Amino acid sequence: MTDVVPLGQPTVGEEELAAIAEVFTTGWLSGAGPSCRAFEQAFAATVGTAHALATSNCGSALHLGLEVLGAGPGDEVIVGDYTFPATGHSVMWTGATPVFADVRPDIWSADPAAVEAAITPRTVGILAVDPFGQPADYDELRAIADKHGLWLMEDAACSAGATYKGRPAGSLADVATFSFHGRKGITAGEGGALVTDRTDLADHARKLHTYGIEPALTREASTDLPVPSFDEAGYNYRLSDVAAAIMQVQLRRLPTLLANRRRAAAEYAELLGDLELVTLPVELADREHPWQSYVITLDPSLDRGVVATELRARGVQCNFGTYASHLQPVYGLKQQLPVSADLFARHLAVPMHANLTSEQVRTVATAVRDVVTAPTSRR
Structure with missing residues (x-):
């Protein structure tokens, strides 16, 4: 298994x-x-x-x-x-x-x-x-x-x-x-x-x-x-x-936990940085990102549901990023916020935590590369 x-x-x-x-x-x-x-x-x-x-x-x-x-x-x-x-x-x-x-x-x-x-x-x-x-x-x-x-x-x-x-x-x-x-x-x-x-x-x-x-x-x-x-x-x-x-x-663990997450984020960037169908998250120069999650943006040509299903079949857990709040029925709004709505539709969170090994990062990166470049992942 x-x-x-x-x-x-x-x-x-x-x-x-x-x-x-x-x-x-x-x-x-x-x-x-x-x-x-x-x-x-x-x-x-x-x-x-x-x-x-x-x-x-x-x-x-x-x-x-x-x-x-x-x-x-x-x-x-x-x-x-x-x-x-x-x-x-x-x-x-x-x-x-x-x-x-x-x-x-x-x-x-x-x-x-x-x-x-x-x-x-x-x-x-x-x-x-x-x-x-x-x-x-x-x-x-x-x-x-x-x-x-x-x-x-x-x-x-x-x-x-x-x-x-x-x-x-x-x-x-x-x-x-x-x-x-x-x-x-x-x-x-x-x-x-x-x-x-x-x-x-x-x-x-x-x-x-x-x-x-x-x-x-x-x-x-x-x-x-x-x-x-x-x-x-x-x-x-x-x-x-x-x-x-x-x-x-x-x-007390926080400095070590942050260092481990930052290492994993850097490894993802190195392994996936050339992938045209995926946009990686950025860290602005004037900020330090704690990398609570690692969220990639899929090209509009990709079917996110198919990508997620295939990644999970390969043992890589994933999920959507977070919510475009204005679209949630509880608020009863008719606002149009196109940037947030687009992120909500195309974001995919892949494994990120302080226990993530370099080998696991490579496993995830290989799976992402294989799945998003497969013809079956296209809409």
Whole structure:
């Protein structure tokens, strides 16, 4: 039977198991405990922000960020269109309306000109997305936001370890959010984080993520019996201390994990760079790409479904890239965003993870070359 090259794979082992065992000895397994606080401090230092808040997932972090920035009914938030719909959903959760902006054809993040063209009197902010980890054009987006009196938020779900003009992803906007889902560069299976330099936003987000009161850890050293009162309806968006222990180990692994992904990306570029029917992803000179995914663009003459089926038959896992959000029925939109729609139709993600060996990269590259050049893959 053909060995399967997985599309994604976490890098976890004995260190993570030891960290979990250590949490078990403390008796504090639930959320927002000492392990979470230790991870938050380390993560804030890594991304270069004053504050970090560990959350149950990136969707909850997005929702918290939008809430504390003040998005609500009657407002519009401009969102980079080429993204998993959690980004647009999070805007809807606040009662605001997502307005999607078309994206750059090369790095797939929001085109600043399209963002500015989408601004209306109801616009309150810009929610930029870093597709597959490479940061968007934050200097240009910040200038637009400042010009129009808007806030700027970064969906950095895939971006742990990325940089933009020497600055870490997460430090590029008023608020940023990360994902620690199983396919991300660092992972606890699930989880997320909200980061910001603003103490007021961080404090409000921490309150909202524990039903609207201060987490129990803040009352742990009290000499009396404080009874918190609820003056605001919040959520249960806490990350468990078990997951936070895993994330502390993953964060220490980050430099090695990034190096392994970058090596694999360079090998793909060398092995597939001359293939006329495939356009490879690019890394701009002023950014460091964390390569959360490796997504190729197929020539319009190719049938993506056939290509995917043939690759899987050869043991190479693959999938579409991500979504042209404006085309999803949940939003009920009639926008026409041709660049994002074209990417949605032609992108194909091939295996990318930190465990990927050079031999596996060669296996994938050979399969891609054979399949896309086969007459049966043409429309």
